Amino acid sequence: MSDALPIGREGGRGRVRGKWPLGVAFCLPLIVGLLSLTIYPVVMSFYYSLTDYPIFDPPKWVGLGNYVELSRDPRFWLSLWNTGCYALFAVPLGMVIGLLLALLLNMKIRGMAFYRTLFFLPTIVPMVASAVIWNQILSPQHGLLNEMLRYVGMPEAWVPGWLSDENWSKPALVLMSLWGAGGGMVMYLAALQDVPQDLYDSASLDGANAWHRLLHITLPMISPILMFTFVMGLIGAMQYFSQAFIMTGGGPWDSTLFYSLNLFNTAFSEYRLGYASAMAWILFAIVLGLTWVVMKLSNRMVYYHS
């Protein structure tokens, strides 16, 4: 231990071998962080999920009681359903729009950098600020969107109530999420620029039209990044929280009671920490399961070159 820090001299070979105290010293922030911010909380969270823990009393062991109760809890199932609906539309639609933008920008059009900046900007707008903007755009009476619908002649009975109508609240949030499609666009654009030009040239010589080139060259070549954004999008959508918390609070009629919102309310409004921990573990299991399924599928569907 005496020659531990901070010497790295090893004569001519210049290698630091077996200097574990030195490695530990450099990685100390990470080690402390993993232990205190991840591993300890994960273990405790699992323990809490097996207890009844109203914040002001000590946890009381209930075994799998919370999980059994969850399986019979209609609000749990409802929040899972709402989240699934949201993810099922928001993620693929966001990808399609991001890909469309990227394909258009990849056509070597004048002002490409300008358009790229423009489409990317919404993704860095603070979430709370965009919630304020969209609250006003989606406002049923004088919101921009409904005024536009009326302007193009939509009958008043058809004009949606968006966030105040339980059938339209989820589509409204999906629509709002599409404003951020530019994040995926930047990644797709980078991937598109890596597709070798000679692939397109030889395909054109063989008589492939634009549609065939897209389907048989472009999409397979960028499928790894498509798969990556799909998985990350799903994981993100499963944890969808802040927009719903700010804009709807879960309403109307619990139509935007998403999984993480339900979890947050259970923990920090009802102070049922054990029950909320069980919900967190089910979320973790769902995220792992989804990732596993997508990875399995991707072995068949994704083309990894090199």
Next chain:
Amino acid sequence: MHLKSWQTWVATLVLTALSVLFTLPFIWMLSTSLKVPETIQSAYMDLVPRAPVIDVDGREMRVRPMMEKNGEQEVQVYDEKGELGETLRVTPGQIRQRLWLHTANYSEGIRAFPFVAYLMNTLMICVLCVVGTVLSCSLVAYGLTWVTWRGREPLFWVMLSTMMLPAQVTMIPLFLTFKHLGWINTILPLVVPSFLGNAFFIFLLRQFYRSIPRDLVEAARIDGCSELRIWAQLMVPLSRPALAVVALFTFIGAWNDFLGPLIYLMDERKYTLSIGLAMYQNQYSAEWGQMMAMSLLMTVPIILLFFFTQKTFIQGVKLSGIKG
């Protein structure tokens, strides 16, 4: 791809249409932030901020339309300070809609919000998070790349595997820990974790450190440099572009963070812009103009930052995708 000219035209047309759609929320935010409350409630799709005015003794005065009876309209006149004054009866024809930039939304919003105090709180958290993250992540990345030791690979894999963990799993125990430490209602739970590394940024920096030529590090070691000096005088200067990505993303993450302040900050005076704006929206939901003005003030710094660091930014987004 080689394109025919009509294809370029169609693509440009579609892009222009889409860019109008994507820009519209920004324009709407700007225009609403400059509208008087009466107009927000009634002006149909008008992007130009206007206000009703009448002529009084040859001067244009802004008015608030009130009751209408017997073909006459009652209006209340605003004085120079924007306070409601005397009530007048006019014919509807006398009221005109005129371009009116209602900057009072900004001045009143800044006072009521209170914007400056929240800005200071936010900046404090952002700066501490950036310092902590850059420092800890670059140190750890060095230890995981250039120091050969036995626990290195296992530690790296444990770190990577935690990236899949949803924040909801650790949220409750962390809240309880910080509560026991007496850190609730302080900024400590929001900044201290950033001094303890971040898996994604460490991964990103490690990729970058690996691309630095081995000979450089070896030469420094032969010259008798300590590892700490190699990190400080070789690795940090060489990895400045990657560190810029880490700093930028950390800053924006802290600026935009909502869940953290929501859980840990109770005292209104300690609020950040993000939580402050959300609470403000709940309290003053009718003050659309002021809320838009505050949203705009919260967004503009981030957009300016983006324009000044655009290259770093796009690079960072690409890097975050390449890891997949």
